[in-house]
Amino acid sequence: xxxxxxxxxxxxxxxxxxxxxxxxxxxxxxxxxxxxxxxxxxxxxxxxxxxxxxxxxxxxxxxxxxxxxxxxxxxxxxxxxxxxxxxxxxxxxxxxxxxxxxxxxxxxxxxxxxxxxxxxxxxxxxxxxxxxxxxxxxxxxxxxxxxxxxxxxxxxxxxxxxxxxxxxxxxxxxxxxxxxxxxxxxxxxxxxxxxxxxxxxxxxxxxxxxxxxxxxxxxxxxxxxxxxxxxxxxxxxxxxxxxxxxxxxxxxxxxxxxxxxxxxxxxxxxxxxxxxxxxxxxxxxxxxxxxxxxxxxxxxxxxxxxxxxxxxxxxxxxxxxxxxxxxxxxxxxxxxxxxxxxxxxxxxxxxxxxxxxxxxxxxxxxxxxxxxxxxxxxxxxxxxxx
Amino acid sequence: xxxxxxxxxxxxxxxxxxxxxxxxxxxxxxxxxxxxxxxxxxxxxxxxxxxxxxxxxxxxxxxxxxxxxxxxxxxxxxxxxxxxxxxxxxxxxxxxxxxx
Numbered sequence: 001x002x003x004x005x006x007x008x009x010x011x012x013x014x015x016x017x018x019x020x021x022x023x024x025x026x027x028x029x030x031x032x033x034x035x036x037x038x039x040x041x042x043x044x045x046x047x048x049x050x051x052x053x054x055x056x057x058x059x060x061x062x063x064x065x066x067x068x069x070x071x072x073x074x075x076x077x078x079x080x081x082x083x084x085x086x087x088x089x090x091x092x093x094x095x096x097x098x099x100x101x102x103x104x105x106x107x108x109x110x111x112x113x114x115x116x117x118x119x120x121x122x123x124x125x126x127x128x129x130x131x132x133x134x135x136x137x138x139x140x141x142x143x144x145x146x147x148x149x150x151x152x153x154x155x156x157x158x159x160x161x162x163x164x165x166x167x168x169x170x171x172x173x174x175x176x177x178x179x180x181x182x183x184x185x186x187x188x189x190x191x192x193x194x195x196x197x198x199x200x201x202x203x204x205x206x207x208x209x210x211x212x213x214x215x216x217x218x219x220x221x222x223x224x225x226x227x228x229x230x231x232x233x234x235x236x237x238x239x240x241x242x243x244x245x246x247x248x249x250x251x252x253x254x255x256x257x258x259x260x261x262x263x264x265x266x267x268x269x270x271x272x273x274x275x276x277x278x279x280x281x282x283x284x285x286x287x288x289x290x291x292x293x294x295x296x297x298x299x300x301x302x303x304x305x306x307x308x309x310x311x312x313x314x315x316x317x318x319x320x321x322x323x324x325x326x327x328x329x330x331x332x333x334x335x336x337x338x339x340x341x342x343x344x345x346x347x348x349x350x351x352x353x354x355x356x357x358x359x360x361x362x363x364x365x366x367x368x369x370x371x372x373x374x375x376x377x378x379x380x381x382x383x384x385x386x
Numbered sequence: 387x388x389x390x391x392x393x394x395x396x397x398x399x400x401x402x403x404x405x406x407x408x409x410x411x412x413x414x415x416x417x418x419x420x421x422x423x424x425x426x427x428x429x430x431x432x433x434x435x436x437x438x439x440x441x442x443x444x445x446x447x448x449x450x451x452x453x454x455x456x457x458x459x460x461x462x463x464x465x466x467x468x469x470x471x472x473x474x475x476x477x478x479x480x481x482x483x484x485x486x
Binding site for chain 1: 387388389392395396399400402403406407409410411413414417420421423424425426427428429430431432433434435436437438439440441443445446448449450451452
């Protein structure tokens with residue numbers, strides 16, 4: 001044990017002799033781990049959040065497609081769907097997008113059905129959406145400096161400005177779902193967008209037996225060939241794979257960090273500096289065994305990689321869960337004017353951290369040990385003479 | 387003795403990490419109530435997507451989008467919206483019967 005501690009002490013002294021180079025290495029290595037762990041934490045939390053909350057998304061949504069695009073749906077389609085055995089309640093949804101000239105933001109405007117007032121929490125003010133009033137998400141309220149009782153104007157399809165009094169604002173806790181929402185009454189919605197009573201945006205279908213969802217979706221497609229049924233399972237699968245490691249978001253950032261790490265490890269693996277080779281030769285000449293030299297190099301690799309890994313991991317955690325992924329935000333935001341502040345639940349996947357450890361610390365240590373082993377088995381005299 | 391300093395630093399970092407992870411696990415339980423409220427919101431308002439990227443239809447509602455949306459305007463057009471390049475076009479993949 002004493003011998004191992006002495007070699008560790010020697011390794012630390014050896015690293016300290018080249019302190020600027022090694023501290024630089026620890027900083028770069030930590031930054032790479034920081035980036036990788038931030039991505040892992042962010043995407044996993046997004047995924048868990050999406051799957052947790054969208055479990056209660058509509059069982060089946062039926063859209064109408066026309067010339068390959070989503071089209072408004074005639075309400076009469078509901079009759080044909082109602083005739084399919086196993087179909088329960090059918091509810092038409094009215095929603096759309098609104099581009100706000102004054103802020104440059106896109107809002108999602110939804111029409112509210114009656115009788116939902118008591119079920120909504122996570123909001124300030126009230127959820128009473130009568131004629132001429134609205135409920136908005138936190139992002140919309142911030143972009144337009146709205147408060148309870150403020151006026152929210154919407155320019156209708158006929159060019160007329162309609163004024164809505166803000167009855168309620170969704171709280172920060174629901175930002176990931178409601179940030180860009182503007183909810184108005186059905187009558188107001190139809191007036192603003194000039195949508196006749198005979199059509200809806202899409203239709204939500206309740207199905208009595210959950211195992212029959214795919215079957216009923218197929219029957220709807222057969223009865224109404226210009227429709228596209230979207231099941232809850234598909235919605236969940238979309239989010240499951242959206243934040244998967246193969247998704248663009250992860251790959252874009254992940255690949256950059258991985259490449260930086262590969263360059264770092266490659267630089268180590270392709271050979272030792274003349275000074276390091278000299279040092280190994282002297283140690284061998286004064287009686288160190290090859291195994292001792294290997295242990296020395298193992299400790300050197302371990303010191304740098306363990307310090308970097310732990311520092312980077314702590315930094316990644318703080319970045320995502322304490323500072324709301326603030327460094328990634330400009331890249332994630334894109335052109336979105338309304339963009340939520342993340343208050344993510346810190347879900348940790350130990351398996352992903354183990355994978356991160358395996359793909360960074362282990363290769364780095366291998367890259368440190370292998371060239372040293374090559375130098376250690378060479379005759380010290382040959383090495384010292386160069 | 388440098389090794390004592392090194393071991394101390396490593397131990398401190400491990401303890402910090404353990405505290406953060408334990409705190410995280412505790413918070414995940416505490417946030418369960420918020421998640422229930424959000425699920426109620428999804429169910430009541432019949433929501434289908436997270437409100438993250440609001441720049442285009444297919445980034446605001448990835449689960450509802452037409453499967454042709456990215457690159458749809460003309461051949462060889464580049465991506466219009468930055469978020470489009472970091473979202474995967476999952477709909478197309480699943481429609482073709484792809485497996486995860």
